[in-house]
Amino acid sequence: xxxxASMRFDAHRRAPAPIRVARLLAAxxxxxxxxxxxxxxxxxxxxxxxxxxAPVAEWFRLGDEALADWSVERNPDRPDExxxxxxxxxxxxxxxxxxVYPRPSDAYDVxxxxxxxVFSRKGQDLAVTAVNFGNDDARGRALxxxxxxxxxxxxxxxxxxxxAWLWEHYRGGAIPVVTxxxxxxxxxxxxxxxxxxxxxxxxxxxxxxxxxxxxxxLKTLKPALTHIAVIEDPQNVSALETQVKPLLAYAQAHGLRxxxxxxxxxxxxxxxxxxxxxxxAAMARTDPPLAASVFWVTGSTSIFRQxxxxxxHAGRVPVLSAVxxxxxxxxxxxxxxxxxxxxxxxxxAALYALDVLSGRVExxxxxxxxxxPPDIAVSFRRLRATGTALPLALFExxxxxxxxxxxxxxxxxxxxxxxxxxx
Numbered sequence: 001x002x003x004x005a006s007m008r009f010d011a012h013r014r015a016p017a018p019i020r021v022a023r024l025l026a027a028x029x030x031x032x033x034x035x036x037x038x039x040x041x042x043x044x045x046x047x048x049x050x051x052x053x054a055p056v057a058e059w060f061r062l063g064d065e066a067l068a069d070w071s072v073e074r075n076p077d078r079p080d081e082x083x084x085x086x087x088x089x090x091x092x093x094x095x096x097x098x099x100v101y102p103r104p105s106d107a108y109d110v111x112x113x114x115x116x117x118v119f120s121r122k123g124q125d126l127a128v129t130a131v132n133f134g135n136d137d138a139r140g141r142a143l144x145x146x147x148x149x150x151x152x153x154x155x156x157x158x159x160x161x162x163x164a165w166l167w168e169h170y171r172g173g174a175i176p177v178v179t180x181x182x183x184x185x186x187x188x189x190x191x192x193x194x195x196x197x198x199x200x201x202x203x204x205x206x207x208x209x210x211x212x213x214x215x216x217x218l219k220t221l222k223p224a225l226t227h228i229a230v231i232e233d234p235q236n237v238s239a240l241e242t243q244v245k246p247l248l249a250y251a252q253a254h255g256l257r258x259x260x261x262x263x264x265x266x267x268x269x270x271x272x273x274x275x276x277x278x279x280x281a282a283m284a285r286t287d288p289p290l291a292a293s294v295f296w297v298t299g300s301t302s303i304f305r306q307x308x309x310x311x312x313h314a315g316r317v318p319v320l321s322a323v324x325x326x327x328x329x330x331x332x333x334x335x336x337x338x339x340x341x342x343x344x345x346x347x348x349a350a351l352y353a354l355d356v357l358s359g360r361v362e363x364x365x366x367x368x369x370x371x372x373p374p375d376i377a378v379s380f381r382r383l384r385a386t387g388t389a390l391p392l393a394l395f396e397x398x399x400x401x402x403x404x405x406x407x408x409x410x411x412x413x414x415x416x417x418x419x420x421x422x423x
Contacts, residue, residue: 057082059104059132066113069120070128080132084116090125095153095357099180100143101132102161105301107325111158111181111346118350124357135161137169144170154357156180156349160238163190167202176356176363177202180349181342183242183299184208185368197365203356205349205369207299207340211246213374214322215254217338218294220391221320227257227286227293229279229317231310233300234262243298243322257286261295265302269309276313283317290316297321297334307332311382318386324399327377329406335382336394341375343412373397380404380419 055061056072060082070084085094101108112130119126133139147155155170155177157163163182167190170177185191185204198204219225228251232244244260251258261279263272283293295314297303299322303310311319311331321327321334324341348369356363377400383390384404395401401410401419409417 059101060112060130061106061109062116063113066116070116080134081129082131083127083129085127086120086125091123092125094125094127096150097126097128097154097156097353097357098143098147098152098175099128099130099156099158100140100162100166101130101158102135102165103132103159105159105181106304107181107301107342108158110325110342111349114343114346115156115180115350115353118347118354122354124354126357130158133162133165135165137165140165140169144173147175154178154353156353157182160188163204164188164238171200171202173201175201178349178352178356178363179204180346181207183238187242187246188238191368194368194370196367197362199364201363203352203363203366203369205345205352207342207345208242208370209322209339209372209374211250213372214338215247215250217374217376217394217397218320220393221336221388222292222294224292225256225294227259227283229259229261229283229293229295231261231263231295231297231303233264233298233302235264236298236300236302239298239300247296259283263303263306265305272306272309273313276310280313280315280317293317295319297323297326299323299339307334311385314386316386318383318388324375324377327379327382327400327402329402329408331382333379333382333402333406334377335379335386335388336390337377338374340371341377341400344371344375345369375399378402379406381406 057074057079059080069087071087073083073085075081099112116128119128131143133143152175155166155175157166157177157179158181160182163179166177179185179202182205184206186194187208191198191204228247230244230247232240234240248258259279259282261275280290283290287293295310295317297310297319304326307326308331318335321337322339324337324339326334327337348371352366352369355361355366376394376398378390378394378398379402380390381402381404398410399413401408403409403417403419407417409415409419
């Protein structure tokens with residue numbers, strides 16, 4: 001993510017037109033975050049979740065930093081529940097926070113580690129219980145009853161599925177709810193607008209970037225863009241509503257051709273290969289050098305697991321994504337991503353949670369938390385594999401960079417290594 005200092009510097013430079021438009025749109029659409037919040041997100045994200053995650057439960061993993069600050073309690077009779085308490089001596093009684101998981105996810109592990117890091121740095125006396133309710137209605141209802149009986153002070157809805165379930169079954173409830181790793185609540189019909197609170201017991205954060213902003217950055221990479229192949233999971237309703245539908249509408253308004261490639265995790269490898277090759281062949285009929293075409297991976301865990309095969313069969317078409325965390329070391333990385341990192345969103349959600357717990361603000365008055373400008377992540381290795389050049393404007397804007405040897409050289413806007421020369 002661009003640092004505040006870079007944002008001030010860029011304001012006095014003449015950036016490419018699409019990026020100037022993106023910045024203007026971001027400023028108009030997302031008035032929610034102040035510069036101080038952005039600085040806190042940047043400072044905190046650098047410290048959260050850096051180490052490899054270790055299994056705490058079958059569905060729950062934490063890195064060494066979190067485990068150093070938090071003790072883990074397990075009840076053998078409740079395998080889908082984990083409670084974390086500060087290792088330091090608390091200054092007073094521990095307030096209870098419930099984190100509702102719909103299922104296991106690497107993204108949720110990153111978000112949880114980030115929030116715990118924020119709580120630790122702020123010296124919060126909290127007992128944080130994570131529960132995987134498995135998208136089961138009966139389990140969810142029992143969980144809410146138990147939360148009321150145990151005096152839970154706050155619920156964190158982890159992921160779009162938990163948010164949707166709680167919105168349907170607990171809107172107007174007594175316990176405040178803050179959403180984490182959840183997609184755009186305005187596009188999902190859960191919030192009336194970005195600049196106002198819900199007026200209920202919910203405060204929303206969003207993983208999405210407005211489509212006009214996202215496409216402005218994408219056109220900086222591919223000014224002659226004509227064809228986008230969107231890779232989607234047909235069962236991920238939140239991604240379809242907040243990422244695919246807006247892209248289809250944008251494409252129709254701007255004369256772009258869009259192909260949707262629906263992939264399920266259970267699809268045989270041969271089927272995935274066939275459909276990828278067919279899509280590349282279709283692109284080549286109108287774009288023979290494949291210089292004006294891209295694959296666009298939406299935010300679905302099931303698709304993330306298929307990235308090695310997607311890259312293997314994409315040929316010279318770059319695989320891009322709306323999920324910055326999908327850019328990483330290795331051949332299963334996207335070439336470039338424009339979106340909101342799980343850490344950035346989780347850090348903001350943690351700040352919202354602390355505001356609510358402290359009583360500084362009523363939960364229903366918090367505007368939708370959207371981070372702007374977006375996080376941009378780049379893998380030079382994957383760009384080189386498709387013969388794609390990175391414009392200087394995107395190099396400057398990128399908060400995360402991996403070089404040609406898969407080494408991180410910039411993380412969260414901070415240089416952590418020297419770029420290797422392409423060979």
